[in-house]
Every structure is written in C-alpha cells, then in structure tokens.
Amino acid sequence: MSNPRWKRRPHGSTWGDWGPDDQLGRLNLLTPEKVKQGVAEVKDGLSFCLSLPLDYPGGNLLNPRRHPPVIKPTERSRQPNMNYALFCDDPNLTDVVCDDVVILTLQYSTQWDSLSHVGQMFDADGDGKPEAVYYNGYRAGIDILGPAEMPKEPDTGNPHGQSTSRATKLGVENMAAKAIQGRGVLIDLHAHFGRERKLVGYDDLMRVMEKDNVVVESGDMALFHTGFAAMLLEMERNPDKDKLHGACSVLNGRDQKLLKWITDSGVVSMIADNYAVEAHPAEPGEGCCSMLPLHEHCLFKLGVNLGEIWYLTELADYLRKNKRNRFLLTAPPLRLPGAVGSPATPVATV
Structure with missing residues (x-):
C-alpha cells in the first residue's frame, strides 16, 4: 500500500486505511452507531464537567514552555x-x-493532542533516509509549517500579530468538525492503586478491567482516572513538581502488549487526568526509540487522539458508586484552523 506522500508506512500503522488523504485516523470509527451507543448510556440525565479551570496547574513548572492564560x-x-x-x-x-x-497556551491545561502534535523521523520514501513525517505521511515543512516555512502574510492590521506556524493538514479543526461525541468508558486506576506512582502495563490494566467489568469496544473512547488532576486542584495553582512527578498511575508506553491492546481494541481516543497519559519520559528503551512511545503509537501510527489533564474524579466517584463505567462523552476542541492542540471542556452525561 502506498500513496503520493509515502512508499512505505510504519509497521502496524493505519496509514491509508481510510484513504490517501485521511486526516481523522481512528475518529473514522466514531460513527452514528457509536453516537447512539453513547446516548443509550444516559440513564440519569446528569452531566459532569471534565475540564479543570484553564489556569490550572498554575505556573510553568510542569512544562517550562507552557504558561497560564x-x-x-x-x-x-x-x-x-x-x-x-x-x-x-x-x-x-x-x-x-x-x-x-x-x-492562551493551547495545551497548558485540559487539552486534546491533534495528530499533528507528534511525528517521527521515519523513512516514508523508502530511500534509506528518514524524514520528519506525521500520521498518514504528512510532512514537516510542507503540511506542518514552522516559522521558517510560513509564507509571508499580508498585513491584516491585527494588533496581536500574524500566524508564525500552522498545521495545514492534521490540524485540530478536523477534530472539531467531527464533533467528538460518542461512548466513553472509564477505567479507574486510582480505585486500585491510589496515588502511589504506578507504571501500568497490559497485565495490570487487564486485571483492573476484569475486576471492574470494563469492556472497551471498537469506536469507544477510553478514559483513565488516576487522581492526578484532583491533586492539581488541591495545590491551588502552586504545583509541587517533585510531588506530582512521583505520583499516580501512568501507562507504560514501552509495554508492547499494551500497545497491541490499543491496536486490537479499536479504541478511538486515549484520555487521562494526568500529564501525558503515559510515563514522561518513558522507561529507557533499547537503541534509538521514541521518548514517548505511546504518543508515537497512537498519534503517529494509529491516528488515535490523546486527551490529557482532564478532570475525572467526580465522574469516577459517581460511576463507581452506581457500578457503571460507560457514559455519553461530548468533547470537541476549539475549531481553530492550523493549531496542533486545543483546550477542551468535555462533558460526560450519565
């Protein structure tokens, strides 16, 4: 399989599965039937806001490049x-x-990662030389533009300046137009591991899901409650970096069985209330590899969007009390053309 942008695709990827110009990835599985399945989970008519206030976590200790609004x-x-x-x-x-x-730093607080957020050096041309590419072979410098590649824009009189970067493909506006509504499934890692630092691999995840009767099906959005966002709220915009980096569950992106589960499950999105869904940085790997292997697997290979720093504690408490784990999730990002990420105000309806 090939297309005009690439002659070879990463092993196990979905590149080209939804056409040569696809920009949605697994969101293609968020069909009208999946929306109806989400609606069918609404029993009590209660809604939960899954966003932190967007001025959390506070400061820029968690990420020096990202600042409060x-x-x-x-x-x-x-x-x-x-x-x-x-x-x-x-x-x-x-x-x-x-x-x-x-x-607004678009990925400062509760956020979505678009498919243009993380790419890889990969030999998509088959000429033995890796190039910077993103999902479905879209190219750095051609489709995702930094300041050096941006064409000069006419002076529009905007006092806040002109765009100096733009994802002309894979931008977050594609997610917004899709609307992001369907069935969410919550996996409550905090209920089993508390706030201790826990590197969760496939075996741990399967035990938790079996104990809680959680089933993730193709087209579902999986949400992982770890308690991290609740800790951020308790710190009242004055985060303790050392305490946070040593707390709560994180997925083990180096666990190949876990990555295979993401592939085989057909999950549309991986969402967590922690900083990166996976351990950041990941456990050391052999040879040349991605610093964030779950990001590589999801965003680059499969087209699975990641949601980070969502607030899931109140929803998780309600679902556990009522012996449920499924709900209607509505979570579009900002329809901001050319952005690689976006804040979100997700809503869970139960």
Whole structure:
C-alpha cells in the first residue's frame, strides 16, 4: 500500500486505511452507531464537567514552555473595554460593556493532542533516509509549517500579530468538525492503586478491567482516572513538581502488549487526568526509540487522539458508586484552523 506522500508506512500503522488523504485516523470509527451507543448510556440525565479551570496547574513548572492564560480587555477609543460606559461616547446611552482577549497556551491545561502534535523521523520514501513525517505521511515543512516555512502574510492590521506556524493538514479543526461525541468508558486506576506512582502495563490494566467489568469496544473512547488532576486542584495553582512527578498511575508506553491492546481494541481516543497519559519520559528503551512511545503509537501510527489533564474524579466517584463505567462523552476542541492542540471542556452525561 502506498500513496503520493509515502512508499512505505510504519509497521502496524493505519496509514491509508481510510484513504490517501485521511486526516481523522481512528475518529473514522466514531460513527452514528457509536453516537447512539453513547446516548443509550444516559440513564440519569446528569452531566459532569471534565475540564479543570484553564489556569490550572498554575505556573510553568510542569512544562517550562507552557504558561497560564493571560486575559486582558480589548480597547475602545484607546481605553480598556472593561466596564466601559458607552455614555462616555453618547450621553443618551446607558450601556456598560466588557470585551476581552486571551493569550492562551493551547495545551497548558485540559487539552486534546491533534495528530499533528507528534511525528517521527521515519523513512516514508523508502530511500534509506528518514524524514520528519506525521500520521498518514504528512510532512514537516510542507503540511506542518514552522516559522521558517510560513509564507509571508499580508498585513491584516491585527494588533496581536500574524500566524508564525500552522498545521495545514492534521490540524485540530478536523477534530472539531467531527464533533467528538460518542461512548466513553472509564477505567479507574486510582480505585486500585491510589496515588502511589504506578507504571501500568497490559497485565495490570487487564486485571483492573476484569475486576471492574470494563469492556472497551471498537469506536469507544477510553478514559483513565488516576487522581492526578484532583491533586492539581488541591495545590491551588502552586504545583509541587517533585510531588506530582512521583505520583499516580501512568501507562507504560514501552509495554508492547499494551500497545497491541490499543491496536486490537479499536479504541478511538486515549484520555487521562494526568500529564501525558503515559510515563514522561518513558522507561529507557533499547537503541534509538521514541521518548514517548505511546504518543508515537497512537498519534503517529494509529491516528488515535490523546486527551490529557482532564478532570475525572467526580465522574469516577459517581460511576463507581452506581457500578457503571460507560457514559455519553461530548468533547470537541476549539475549531481553530492550523493549531496542533486545543483546550477542551468535555462533558460526560450519565
């Protein structure tokens, strides 16, 4: 199998399975039937917000490149447009208005990873030389553009500047247009391992799922509750980096049996309330390998989106009390063309 962008695809990947120009990956399995299965899980009509406040975790200790949002007013008549009295311009008016702008690091808090978030050096051309490529063979410098590759844009008068990067393919807007609604399945690792640091592999995962009667089927979205996000809330925007990096369950991305389960299960998305779903960085591997092997397997090979730092504790407590693990999940990202990730305000309806 090949297409105009590649002559060979990674072993075990889904490249080309949904056509040569596919940008959705496993989201193609989120069919109308899967949406109806999610709706069928609504028994009590209760909804849970699965997002942290977007100014959590606080500071930038967890990731020095990512900073809390900055909110400030737009300007009107060269004045801050906050509690702005329109009667300053016209004495016959009574309105007082507010209007603001945010500078937002898109993957600072509760977030989605798009398929353009992580690529790999891989010999897609078959010429013996690896090149930087992403899911389905989309190319760095051609389809995913950094500042050096961006064409010069006309001056639009935007006071906040012009775009200096853009994913022209695999951007998060593809996820938004798909809408991301279907059946979520929660796997409660915290209920079994507490807040101790636990590297969870396939065998551990299967034991937890068997004890809790959890079944993940093709087209489902799998959510892993570890308690990490609840710890962030307790730290009140002043995270303890050492404490957090030594706490709670993380998936073992080096476990080949676990990666095979992700492949065989047909899961659409892997979502957790922790920092990276998997251990970050992963356990040492032999030879040249990915620092984040679960990211490589999901985003690069399979087209499985990852959700990180979701807030799952209240939902997990409710589901465990009611001996359930399935629900309707609605979780579109921002429809922001060209972005590689996005905040989300997911909703679980039970």
